[in-house]
Amino acid sequence: MATDTGVRILDQRTPQERNRPFLPGMGKTWLLPLYDIVSRVAGVRALHRRAVALAGIAAGQAVVDVGCGTGNLSLAVLTAHPDARVTGLDPDGHGLRRAARKARRNGVSLTLVQGYADRIPAENASLDHVVSALALHHVDNRVAFAQDALRALRPGGTVTIVDFGGPVQDGDARHHTHGHGQRRPPRAHLRLPHTPAVARNLDDGLVTLLVAAGFADAREVEHVDHPLGRITFVQATRP
Numbered sequence: 061m062a063t064d065t066g067v068r069i070l071d072q073r074t075p076q077e078r079n080r081p082f083l084p085g086m087g088k089t090w091l092l093p094l095y096d097i098v099s100r101v102a103g104v105r106a107l108h109r110r111a112v113a114l115a116g117i118a119a120g121q122a123v124v125d126v127g128c129g130t131g132n133l134s135l136a137v138l139t140a141h142p143d144a145r146v147t148g149l150d151p152d153g154h155g156l157r158r159a160a161r162k163a164r165r166n167g168v169s170l171t172l173v174q175g176y177a178d179r180i181p182a183e184n185a186s187l188d189h190v191v192s193a194l195a196l197h198h199v200d201n202r203v204a205f206a207q208d209a210l211r212a213l214r215p216g217g218t219v220t221i222v223d224f225g226g227p228v229q230d231g232d233a234r235h236h237t238h239g240h241g242q243r244r245p246p247r248a249h250l251r252l253p254h255t256p257a258v259a260r261n262l263d264d265g266l267v268t269l270l271v272a273a274g275f276a277d278a279r280e281v282e283h284v285d286h287p288l289g290r291i292t293f294v295q296a297t298r299p
């Protein structure tokens with residue numbers, strides 16, 4: 061556990077969760093050292109900055125970054141709002157240690173919690189924002205994540221998710237129609253991570269997830285056709 065410069069890592073996994081599988085950032089743990097290089101080259105930082113702007117974080121607010129990985133979204137929040145109280149949550153201890161090193165280098169305070177998206181490290185109704193970047197397609201129990209985000213947010217608090225997915229255009233459906241009138245599964249410009257996990261985000265998958273959990277005003281606020289694939293920004297408010 062590290063505590064210097066306000067950077068700490070807390071292992072909040074239950075004994076059962078120590079053996080719980082998860083999908084790491086690059087798909088394989090040994091590829092993690094490449095994560096930040098790939099992320100930088102792919103222009104992911106601009107997505108983080110946009111998510112931070114859309115989240116509408118105010119001075120001193122409490123923010124949890126779900127699936128924080130190596131901490132880039134958390135650090136983007138702290139760059140824009142140095143006095144925000146930010147916690148990054150991820151099951152991957154290797155990612156969290158990288159996040160901690162970067163936070164120390166940047167001289168910012170950051171709490172990093174080793175744990176899973178379905179148990180957000182916050183008291184009931186205590187958070188102003190839940191944010192998450194490129195992580196929801198990795199999360200196994202997304203329904204429990206959405207329900208726990210609702211629990212942890214105060215009334216009026218927001219969840220802001222940026223991930224692969226979003227609306228499938230008419231042109232996509234035409235493009236993916238092939239022989240004998242069969243339709244391939246819609247891909248919505250998805251190029252790199254065309255997996256069943258990502259397919260859950262297509263069309264209004266993320267919006268439906270948040271509505272079912274009880275969020276108000278869940279909607280795609282924008283999307284971008286990124287070289288990695290269609291990226292959707294989805295936001296909702298705790299009633």
Ligand SMILES: C[S@@+](CC[C@H](N)C(=O)[O-])C[C@H]1O[C@@H](n2cnc3c(N)ncnc32)[C@H](O)[C@@H]1O
Binds near residue numbers: 082128131199
């Ligand atoms: C593609 S990385 C995104 C990392 C970071 N948010 C970013 O934008 O660079 C996906 C992250 O989701 C994490 N993850 C996988 N399963 C998870 C779960 N059940 N709960 C929380 N995070 C999870 C992975 O460990 C990984 O760090």
